[in-house]
Amino acid sequence: MxxxxxxxxxxxxxxxxxxxxxxxxxxxxxxxxxxxxxxxxxxxxxxxxxxxxxxxxxxxxxxxxxxxxxxxxxxxxxxxxxxxxxxxxxxxxxxxxxxxxxxxxxxxxxxxxxxxxxxxxxxxxxxxxxxxxxxxxxxxxxxxxxxxxxxxxxxxxxxxxxxxxxxxxxxxxxxxxxxxxxxxxxxxxxxxxxxxxxxxxxxxxxxxxxxxxxxxxxxxxxxxxxxxxxxxxxxxxxxxxxxxxxxxxxxxxxxxxxxxxxxxxxxxxxxxxxxxxxxxxxxxxxxxxxxxxxxxxxxxxxxxxxxxxxxxxxxxxxxxxxxxxxxxxxETPEIEDSPGAKPLKNVKGQVTLENLHFAYEDGRDVLKGISFEGKAGETIALVGPSGAGKTTLLNLLPRFYDPQDGSILIDGQDIRDLKVKSLREKISIVPQEIHLFGTSIKDNILYGKLDATDEEVIRAAKDANAHEFILETEHGYDTPIGERGVKLSGGQRQRLAIARAILKNPAILLLDEATSSLDSESEAQVQEALYRLMQNRTTFVIAHRLSTVQHANRILVLDEGEIVEEGTHLELIEQKGLYSHLYELQFRDLDADSQLNMRF
Structure with missing residues (x-):
């Protein structure tokens, strides 16, 4: 049995x-x-x-x-x-x-x-x-x-x-x-x-x-x-x-x-x-x-x-x-503070992964021996085909899951030796599918820092290119946005999520397809807000649109749970490997779309 x-x-x-x-x-x-x-x-x-x-x-x-x-x-x-x-x-x-x-x-x-x-x-x-x-x-x-x-x-x-x-x-x-x-x-x-x-x-x-x-x-x-x-x-x-x-x-x-x-x-x-x-x-x-x-x-x-x-x-x-x-x-919590866990303080943002292995319940390894070092303040892009393990890798950084083998270090400290709450307080996530609460605009931004002043909220909204559209709503910052923000457009929801992350003021930033579902105008506004958010922070970016990661300090190409290529955009193009192949496919598709649009 x-x-x-x-x-x-x-x-x-x-x-x-x-x-x-x-x-x-x-x-x-x-x-x-x-x-x-x-x-x-x-x-x-x-x-x-x-x-x-x-x-x-x-x-x-x-x-x-x-x-x-x-x-x-x-x-x-x-x-x-x-x-x-x-x-x-x-x-x-x-x-x-x-x-x-x-x-x-x-x-x-x-x-x-x-x-x-x-x-x-x-x-x-x-x-x-x-x-x-x-x-x-x-x-x-x-x-x-x-x-x-x-x-x-x-x-x-x-x-x-x-x-x-x-x-x-x-x-x-x-x-x-x-x-x-x-x-x-x-x-x-x-x-x-x-x-x-x-x-x-x-x-x-x-x-x-x-x-x-x-x-x-x-x-x-x-x-x-x-x-x-x-x-x-x-x-x-x-x-x-x-x-x-x-x-x-x-x-x-x-x-x-x-x-x-x-x-x-x-x-x-x-x-x-x-x-x-x-x-x-x-x-x-x-x-x-x-x-x-x-x-x-x-x-x-x-x-x-x-x-x-x-x-x-x-x-x-x-x-x-x-x-x-x-x-x-x-039910016992899967992720808990280890005995003697210490708070994470004075974070610089250096992230090191050593021989990381991870699998879900089915036992199939999603990540297989991932190792790399991200310097403080660097922007590191993760690219690769669907199912390569990019999102899983991001989920391990704030300890949403623990790896079966290997370790993750922040400023030389194993994250399993740190208090979970203090670790997650130093990390902010802007995902593709934004979740907003059915309260006011202000309350959703305040989720990044509950004791923030009105001035701090407005400053974060301005940095996120959200202040102008907020003032155009019926009650400004006190406007209810409906269940999961249904009264807002996709770009507006993204900018509120960015304002929330700015208010949190994290040392490490995780961006998971943050602009993939937006139109060109909204993407430009969101991208500008993201660049402000990324300043002086260690940032990990997942993006299927390779044009958005060209300026990353380093690009890691994942395939079937392994890092198969690493380098800058130009270096990877010259290698004529998987990244170059994906890049050519995307721009060939873009050219085809442009020609199709011209017919109409």
Whole structure:
């Protein structure tokens, strides 16, 4: 059996008690309030147990002694008992709900923080919708287990023990009737609880799948509309939610069958108790007050066992969802600070790669023994065919991944010996596909330096050739730009990304196809901004347009994960190798495009 299947099987057979203990550990910071609330609910339950005895005395006072004063006193006493029970019940339930909401809030923050600690590999292997579902839907399910399970279990247990003890005290023969049903209910609860837990886990998985389908389509709404695939995406989502509905329906059927069966069993038992108890009253072995108290206690036992069965199914449902959260929290960050890691300070920008090897999960080497040295302030271009390993190489510099072999040094220091946060603070990336947040222009620029002044933001925008178009927007720097910057053109988004990078003021700059998707006018503005950004910084540039890298200090030509050529533009042209071949192909294509345009 594969290792992954073994792990899934081990998780699926994890005991319910183990899962509950993991959930209750979350409430440790609030345990005093939690325990006090539990005690309050138990006291409320204890008060409720005295009510049938009070009713017995009340009935016997009316039908036997005829004492009106005793009747009044007992009625007033019962009234105050109800008030006291309500006070303790409110106190206990309020604080339990408070703990539940507080724990869920803490857990959401903890899970979200943990997600940001995980590496690129984790997110590459999972769909965003599934992760979002765990953060929202699954976390909420834990509240049920926390606020409903242990406190209710204690109060139900206390109520059952108290009711049974008082029933035996009233009439042990009559008590034996209800005990016959308890083993049957217990066995049924364990069987149905396991099935419901499995279905609940399936529901959460399918809910995550449907969320992922919606996330995929809505995040690519332009593509969907451009290809007129609205109906296709609606069908995809409807298929996913119909599958979810079928699993949920199976759970509902199973749950209702279980509850209905338990209800019929106890109602039958109550009828027997009522009939047999009536016989005992007629025989003089039981008073009318005793019978009423006994029936109330029997109802209380019925209610408690029914609650416990519902609680068991609810907790199993919550446990199925909570397991997914704990699996997520068990994920270990791929990239972490090593023991004794030091902050990166006073960076000059010298970058050295020594015999670098890297592979993804499939085991095929993407980089094979890459070695070179980039001097501080140099501009180094990476060129080569698609799949040569250029972007992978850039991803290793800020430690988005770690190589399997070899090392990367900045100013002579191995980056694995540096604090990850300090390393990434000295590196800025301007990718081809710019991601902007759906906030204002100013907020997106400030992402480079959160405490920057307005003057610094404006200066960065000017250096990025963005200031003029920003002033032309409706609210200037406070203009919302829509989800992922949809209200801006490609060139405008690129210039905001450059302004963000300028504000960060990095020592090392990574440019990954930063101008490849722009028109000529936008490219000229972006290129000018990039040249300003590159001044006095060590810069790595990936570009398929070889005309944009001619002025690089050095060009590294990669092919199948290896550096096959190295030199300046003129040196590589003279070598008549891969770079020269790619250059000739590009300019031949450009000549063909020019001739085609002339025909029109």
């Amino acid at each position: 594969p290792e992954e299947e073994k792990e899934v099987q081990q998780r699926s057979i994890k005991s319910l008690w183990t899962t509950l203990m993991e959930i209750f550990d979350l409430s440790k910071p609030y345990r005093f309030r939690f325990y006090a609330a539990t005690v309050a609910t138990i006291i409320a339950s204890a008060i409720w147990l005295t009510v049938p005895l009070g009713l017995r005395e009340l009935l016997d006072a009316v039908f036997e002694s005829g004492d009106a004063d005793l009747l009044n006193l007992l009625a007033i006493g019962l009234f105050f008992l109800f008030i006291l029970q309500a006070v303790f019940s409110f106190t206990g339930n309020y604080h339990l709900e408070w703990v539940g909401e507080r724990v869920i809030t803490d857990l959401r923050k903890k899970v979200y923080q943990h997600l940001h600690r995980l590496g690129f590999r984790f997110f590459a292997e999972r769909r965003l919708g599934e992760i979002t579902s765990r953060l929202t839907n699954d976390v909420g399910s834990i509240r049920t287990a926390l606020t409903d399970s242990l406190p209710q279990l204690l109060t139900i247990t206390f109520s059952l023990i108290g009711s049974v003890s008082l029933m035996i005290m009233l009439n042990w023969r009559l008590s034996s009737v209800i005990f016959l049903t308890v083993p049957v209910v217990t066995i049924a609860t364990r069987y149905f609880g396991k099935k419901i837990r499995e279905l609940s886990r399936g529901i959460q998985d399918e809910l995550a799948d449907s969320t992922a389908v919606a996330e995929d389509a809505l995040s690519a709404v332009r593509l969907v509309k451009a290809f007129v695939r609205e109906d296709y995406e609606v069908d995809r989502y409807q298929t996913a939610v119909e599958k979810l509905f079928k699993t949920a329906r199976r759970k509902v059927v199973l749950t209702q069958l279980f509850w209905s069966g338990v209800g019929i069993m106890f109602m039958t038992t109550l009828v027997i108790i009522f009939w047999y108890g009536g016989q005992e009253v007629l025989a003089g072995r039981l008073t009318a007050g005793d019978l009423v108290a006994f029936i109330i206690y029997a109802l209380n036992i019925s209610r408690s066992i029914n609650q416990s069965s519902r609680l068991y199914t609810a907790v199993n449902s919550a446990a199925g969802a909570s397991e997914r959260i704990f699996e997520l929290l068990d």
